[in-house]
Amino acid sequence: MPDPTSAANPEPPRPQRRNEIRQQNETLILQAAEKVFAEAGFGGATMQLIADVAGLPKANLHYYFATKEDLYRQVVQNIFEIWLHAAETMDNAPGPVEGIGAYIEAKMEISRRHPDGSKVWASEVMHGAPVIQDYLETTLRDWTEGRIAIIHRWIAAGQMAPVDPRHLLYTLWATTQHYADFGHQIETLNGGAPLDEAQWREATASVKSLILRGIGAI
Amino acid sequence: MPDPTSAANPEPPRPQRRNEIRQQNETLILQAAEKVFAEAGFGGATMQLIADVAGLPKANLHYYFATKEDLYRQVVQNIFEIWLHAAETMDNAPGPVEGIGAYIEAKMEISRRHPDGSKVWASEVMHGAPVIQDYLETTLRDWTEGRIAIIHRWIAAGQMAPVDPRHLLYTLWATTQHYADFGHQIETLNGGAPLDEAQWREATASVKSLILRGIGAI
DNA sequence: CTCAACATTGACCATACGGTCAGGAAAAGA
């Protein structure tokens, strides 16, 4: 804590440090941007609306992010980070029940906590991944190959049926992300109300049991 | 066939009938629009680009479709028709293996044949279904309730495990549509090439066996 | 206190977009 002024001032409410200002505003803008991009898509989103949601003048956005595309790129990258982090749950698992089970739970939790991020990601991929194509070809491809190897090991060990690992991964992504990306449709079919705590537990349990049984792990 | 002119003129190449002109151009525009809306989203699509893809002057689009939103609405409705038609495959099936199996096959075929349509639909729902909310609340809800009843009957008859029918339907939609909506990601992970005939068969078989096993139908 | 670096913002600009319209071409009816 390199603060020479005082030790009795842990977090001042208004007179902020320079770095704090920067980080705080960037976060504020990124959150607003994530929401607006999710609701309107890249083309439909406007810098003015993002500024309004963030409660800042439009010109201020351009001070922190040079262009709309720069801002969008940051949003997508942030989502990718969250996404990749959750993917680690599959490692070091003794078998598919623990590994895939934990992965499903982690991804369902992301769908619940970051539905906007998931939508932005989906939209980006749907439109041909114009800004994160390199991620798909490097990080995602490597991660996928690694997980395929793990699944093959589980199959070889007789811990699950000889399912095509690639399509299993697609199914995992599809089912879990569906609860975020098509959340509005699910909400409508749920009588107009978002899934509550218990319903999310049911959804997660449903997906887990269906897939784990589907791959012959239980 | 109310054609008083001649019986030896089944389909003239150039001198077209009025109705033919109208229908032909509308189809042409709708196809171009579906592609552009899928690639750029509603907000990112421009009437000029749709016109270029259709090979018509922009003003001509506005002759057939008053506004961009009208055109978009038509595209979404067309997709919904295809989608609903495929849904019929689940009816009159003796059990889940036939009913759900056929439904998966039909939906995978749609993902393959109409990936753009699927993307437009996904995009529409992701953005809160601004133009097809009423469809979700009427047609889709009714269809869903009907299918839930069928599944409950199969469960009662001991033809499958007591899976939550609602989440099963979500899983069916998610997995099958994923191959269209995230086709670009799948293509990238496939070495940059679209799935070929054999790979589509594998994908379909994979999804079918995983889900049918997952619900205890096989 | 001074001053340089950083932060803020109202006003402004060029462009691109959805949409309009008048006027002409082509087909259908009489």
Place this chain on the structure above:
DNA sequence: TCTTTTCCTGACCGTATGGTCAATGTTGAG
């Protein structure tokens, strides 16, 4: 043929958008 209806399209318009900039305020090191 003449007339009416439908179809076609270049030119145009108002607006909204992404982005710029100069002027001003704020912070903190020396």
